[in-house]
Amino acid sequence: MLDTGTTGIIVGILLFFMLTFGVHIGVALGLSGVVGIFLAINPQASFAQVATIPFSTTNSFTLAVIPLFILMGALASQAGLTTDLYRAAYRWLGRISGGLAMATTLASAIFGAACGSTIVNAAVFTKMAMPEMTRFGYDKRISAGCIAASGTLASLIPPSVLMIVYAVITEQSVARLLIAGLIPGILSAAIYMLGIYFIARLYPKLCPIPDERFTLREKISSLKGVWGIMALFTLVIGGIYLGFFVPTYAGAVGAFGAFMIVLLKGRMNSRALIETFKDAGITTSTIFIVVIGGIIFARFLTYTGLVRDVSDWMLAMELAPLTYLLAFAGLYLILGMLIDPIAIMVMTLPIMFPVMTSVGYDPIWLGVISIKLAEISLITPPVGLNAYVVRSSSPVPLTLEQVFAGITPFLVMDVLTLALLIAFPSIVTFLPNLMN
Structure with missing residues (x-):
């Protein structure tokens, strides 16, 4: 040997x-x-x-939640919840500078609460929002960048497939991790929307304001289409947070709830049902x-002892905890340019998790930081997965160069969010610490 x-x-x-x-x-x-x-x-x-x-x-009982959350998202999309969400967000935000892009971000964030998959999120909103934004005169680069970046919000906002993978690899609580991603996910969406607003104010030609106006009654009326997503989110995340059921049961309840919404809306037939289950199965198998x-x-x-040897070698250097964190972030960002986030996590966490927790970092907080870094890797060239999804799903002619150009300002916003999460760890740990 x-x-x-x-x-x-x-x-x-x-x-x-x-x-x-x-x-x-x-x-x-x-x-x-x-x-x-x-x-x-x-x-x-x-x-x-x-x-x-x-x-x-x-x-694994724990991993069983992945296909259930993916199926929930697929059924929610089949029910047309994304269309209703987007229509409501547009009516409320459309007349603000950058409002259409902000509506896309908000709708994508809310759909992330029923989806859990960045790929599904990006693909759905590319087909829906890209034609609308270009029809109203939005620059294709900023439109594509907004959709690609907003799609990553499904990684943080629960339920999140990446959170579950992290929990399995590091043997942490799935429930605490899912809840921990809620405030950082909302923060990420808010920073995206704020950034879009400033871009639209500085460069109004990139994001022209539509002429279409809506009355207050029409705005309020549009909210009735949001009930499905809000019901699923409350049922799944509320049930986990209050301890009514574990994440795997929550996934089953969420998938059943999404199925019932599809039936209530009359948007289910045998062909659509087969396609929905097939797509969910393919995505699950790939993961x-x-x-x-x-x-x-x-x-x-x-x-072979490589984990122990590398961990001991790194800890023997006795560096400051922040140095280890910067090295961890650098490793994720470099690998993110080459391979997908799940692969990054399964390759790096067996070695880096013991090192990071040994120097004092909270494992739940580290999980959210890992997911945020994975989000950034989803939109970094040359293999930003969401950029390719947007490019291939777009009904509007689009090049990869245009997508990556539009993503650039969102990368800056992501770095700002990451800095806030590092500077103020309680943003992550506040809600999990309130759980029983």
């Missing part, structure tokens, strides 16, 4: 080449982990991981492949 250092180098090179040649990140992580265990321990140990981990991972591969890779890191 090879020594740990040699095995680590071989596995690192193997993983790098597989990612370079386009191998799916979950498959690349899994194969690298299997090869590493094969070389460092023995063939039987590596085959045992392949035989047991896929079942033990997908058989689970990454998680399974990541856990196999994490087992390699643990069995």
